[in-house]
Amino acid sequence: MEHKPSVPGEVPTFTATLIIRRFDPEVDEEPRWQDFDVELHATDRILDALHKIKWEQDGSLTFRRSCAHGVCGSDAMRINGKNRLACKTLIKDLDISQPIYIEAIKGLPLEKDLIVDMEPFFDSFRSVNPFLMAGGAPKDGKERKQSPVERARFDDTTKCILCAACTSSCPVFWTDGQYFGPAAIVNAHRFIFDSRDEGSNVRLDILNDKEGVWRCRTTFNCTDACPRGIQVTKAIAEVKQAILRGHP
Amino acid sequence: MSTIDAPRSPLVSPQRRRKRGINWEKWGWIYMRASGVVLVVLIFGHLFVNLFAGEGVKAIDFAFVAGKLADPFWVAWDTLLLWLALIHGANGMRTIVNDYANNRLVRYILLGAIALSTIVLLTLGTLVIYTFDPCPAGSPADLLPSFCPVP
Numbered sequence: 001m002e003h004k005p006s007v008p009g010e011v012p013t014f015t016a017t018l019i020i021r022r023f024d025p026e027v028d029e030e031p032r033w034q035d036f037d038v039e040l041h042a043t044d045r046i047l048d049a050l051h052k053i054k055w056e057q058d059g060s061l062t063f064r065r066s067c068a069h070g071v072c073g074s075d076a077m078r079i080n081g082k083n084r085l086a087c088k089t090l091i092k093d094l095d096i097s098q099p100i101y102i103e104a105i106k107g108l109p110l111e112k113d114l115i116v117d118m119e120p121f122f123d124s125f126r127s128v129n130p131f132l133m134a135g136g137a138p139k140d141g142k143e144r145k146q147s148p149v150e151r152a153r154f155d156d157t158t159k160c161i162l163c164a165a166c167t168s169s170c171p172v173f174w175t176d177g178q179y180f181g182p183a184a185i186v187n188a189h190r191f192i193f194d195s196r197d198e199g200s201n202v203r204l205d206i207l208n209d210k211e212g213v214w215r216c217r218t219t220f221n222c223t224d225a226c227p228r229g230i231q232v233t234k235a236i237a238e239v240k241q242a243i244l245r246g247h248p
Numbered sequence: 249m250s251t252i253d254a255p256r257s258p259l260v261s262p263q264r265r266r267k268r269g270i271n272w273e274k275w276g277w278i279y280m281r282a283s284g285v286v287l288v289v290l291i292f293g294h295l296f297v298n299l300f301a302g303e304g305v306k307a308i309d310f311a312f313v314a315g316k317l318a319d320p321f322w323v324a325w326d327t328l329l330l331w332l333a334l335i336h337g338a339n340g341m342r343t344i345v346n347d348y349a350n351n352r353l354v355r356y357i358l359l360g361a362i363a364l365s366t367i368v369l370l371t372l373g374t375l376v377i378y379t380f381d382p383c384p385a386g387s388p389a390d391l392l393p394s395f396c397p398v399p
Contacts, residue, residue: 171347172347175347175348175350176350208271208274209273210272210273212273214273214274214276214277215273215347217343217347240277243274244274244278
């Protein structure tokens with residue numbers, strides 16, 4: 001029997017329209033929307049479309065991306081009104097009979113095109129002491145042991161990649177930017193419920209604030225936005241309960 | 249050999265430093281949940297008794313209200329309903345104003361208006377519940393409801 005080498009059929013392409021919110025601080029007074037028609041495969045991601053635009057149509061298009069595989073958290077943006085990672089959003093999951101709207105995440109100062117100033121976001125992150133606070137050496141002098149059950153307690157919030165999709169989807173954060181924001185609380189949760197950590201009361205005290213967990217209105221935008229599937233609103237609720245209890 | 253201390257960040261940045269005292273945000277949050285649970289019972293009890301029980305909505309008239317406010321049980325029920333619901337609503341509006349009114353002056357005006365209207369409504373409502381008299385003495389007979397004793 002003759003063995004034919006299998007030739008994969010050509011993957012069909014189609015043209016999608018992307019409408020991107022551009023802003024060049026050296027030229028523009030206000031951001032403006034610009035259309036691009038891009039030839040794409042259904043298996044392409046929004047990031048591929050942005051690359052095609054930058055490499056083939058307009059080299060001035062500016063956006064952050066690093067690993068391009070959903071781990072580094074660089075390319076969170078607002079895609080059709082929802083905060084998503086461009087590298088995890090497949091074209092086939094969007095309705096391409098309509099234009100795809102892409103803009104920078106909201107609530108943080110816009111620097112250029114899809115890039116925002118992340119410093120306020122990281123300031124909030126830093127202010128919850130996102131590191132192990134443990135006084136002295138471990139008991140047997142070797143390591144701080146933890147059971148699988150104790151580890152599972154905060155497993156969900158270890159997944160955060162600090163992409164700011166949650167914080168910049170929060171309507172309370174949009175208002176004046178004073179709220180700590182979901183990401184900072186998620187990272188506080190990661191240590192508050194860690195059995196090896198001894199600084200949970202310090203963190204609970206920091207978050208027991210007008211701009212802390214009490215400003216959460218449980219709108220669930222953050223849970224919907226999280227590209228890592230973290231139950232963000234649940235984590236915030238657990239921190240609220242821990243504050244009421246006075247301990248984790 | 250020297251060791252590097254664990255990294256430290258300021259406990260709270262200066263603009264976030266909270267003065268000690270009653271934590272109103274926390275108690276406000278707790279109040280909303282606690283009053284919410286009680287209000288579910290109070291409101292549905294109120295609606296059931298007024299609109300459904302007995303003859304239903306047709307029974308409501310001046311005499312029906314007068315009868316309810318003559319009963320200490322309903323006086324207590326209505327007082328609780330009035331205070332819990334009004335403060336619950338006012339606190340919710342305060343929250344919305346704090347979230348969305350960025351201008352200091354506008355915020356203070358709105359918060360002041362909410363506080364003032366809440367106080368006025370609580371005072372008037374409480375006065376009505378406790379001073380309501382369907383048959384005030386010395387009123388002309390043609391202004392009194394039919395169930396009042398003829399002087």
